[in-house]
Amino acid sequence: MFGIAWGVGSLLLLVGLGEGFRSGNKKQFSDLGENVMFIWSGRAPALNGSFTGLRQYYLTENDYDDVVREAPHVKIAVPVLSRGDVRAVSEFFNSSGQLLGVPPAFNQIRYIPIDDGRWMNDLDNSEKRAVVVLGDEARRVLFPGRPSVGSIILLNGIRFQVVGTLKRIGHGDNNTLNLRIFIPYNTMRQYYPPTGVGELQNAINFINYQPVSREVHELARQEVHKIIARNHGFDYQNPDSFDEWDTIRTVDQIGKIFDAMNVFLGSVGLVTLALGAIGIVNVMLVAVADRTREIGLRKALGATNGSVMFQFFVEGAFLTLVSGVIGMAGAAAIMAGLAQLPQPPGFDTPRLVPTTAVLAISSLAVAGILAGLYPASKAAALQPVEALRKE
Structure with a gap:
């Protein structure tokens, strides 16, 4: 019984x-936004086709404008300005989190849950x-x-009014995202x-963009590559020239890892369940051997092979069945x-997966049939005279 319970459990x-x-x-990825893709400034060959020297290039508003205009598989894109050296001061304390300058459409790509007040328009x-939206931390x-909404803070000495949080x-305890401060x-x-x-006057730090759908994210990515490579004079087919992050690809890769892990872990459970079923078969075979005289007496009194087998x-x-229910x-x-314990980042409460439950029940049914059928057939095959002779 323990083997079956352990296998199912x-x-x-x-x-x-x-x-x-x-x-x-x-x-964790949904905290960034849905199907969001990033591209930053990068390093390209100093001469097109060369593999020796590299030069730094910086994204500009022209790149963003061209992506919006020329990339049909990009649903929406936004330019982002970022600084980490701006000091925020209120009448109570000060903070040195990341300052981001974003257009209002930023919240259509990134996850921006408003708690109080409003988002920028x-x-x-x-x-x-001079308005600002504060992250929670x-x-x-x-x-x-x-209360913070309506209050004034100083950003490097310039007055800003808090319009939202x-x-x-x-x-x-990872407060990086929550320490962000947003301004127009x-x-x-x-x-x-x-x-x-x-000396660039229209440089931007990075572009966030979103494909028309998950299925065409590679096409959207290639379109953005071609535009930026053309604007900055290098071959778009050189992947090392782009500093980017495709969260869709990352999520898909992680999903494949977890699919493989589920297959492995499920296989371990099924092997344990099979060993438990073998244990039940052995128990029942011992029971048949110990009850040989009982079987012979029943058959001598008219019991059929079918009734003994049943x-x-x-x-x-x-x-x-009892063992499986105990395991479940x-x-x-x-x-x-485990659900009552605090969950670490990147881990959610374990949950019963319906497909796994169906697999466990199906495996349990097969194990039950095997555990009962073979010993039952052995018992039914006993001849009454031979069974009654057995000491």
Whole structure:
């Protein structure tokens, strides 16, 4: 019985843990946004076709404009300005999180959950208004236990009004995303342009874009490559010239890893279940041997082969069923206990996967049939005279 219970329980629990990791990773990526893709400035060959020297190139607003105009498989794109050296000061405390200048459409690509107030609008951007939206941790630091919307903060000495705050993103102690501070793109361009980009007046730090659908993300990526390579004078077929991150590809790769892990963990559980079924078969064979005289007496009194076979088949199947139910209950109890514990980043509460439950029940049924059928057939094959002679 223990083998069957352990096999069913381990099958459900191991696959449930794998699904917990899969779900946790999906949530981490959903904190960035849906189907979001990044491309930053990069390094290209100094001479087209050369592989010896590299030169730095910087993305510009021209690149962004061309992507919007010429890439049919790009649904939406936004330019982003970023600085990490801007000091935010309130009347209570100060913070040095990342400052981002973004257009209003940024929240259509990236995950921006508003907690209080509002997000930036087109007028904020076109009129270069001094308004700011605070990430959750930035709000906690700058306004501990106090209302923030409507208050004033200083960004490198320039007054900005807080118009909105964000909900907390992610889990655990990683506050990088929550320390971000957002201001309108044109305001950022005026007061805090990118640094380290030479004499370029229209440089941007990176572009976020989203394909028309997940299925065409490679086409969208190739279109963006061609545009940037053309604008900066290098071959788009050189992948080392691009500094980028395709979260769709990463999610798909991680999904394949978890699929392989689920197959492996499920196989371990099935092997354990098979060993448990063999154990049940051995128990029932011993029972047939110990009850040989009983079988002979029953058959001498008129019991048919079918009735004897049915008796032992039911006993074997019942033992298997009880063992499987114990295993399922144990796995469910462990999952419920884990759900009460704080979950680390990248891991979600293990859950019962319906397909795995169906697989476990199907495997349990097969194990029950095997565990009952063979010993039952052995019992039914006994001759009454020989069985009654057995001591």
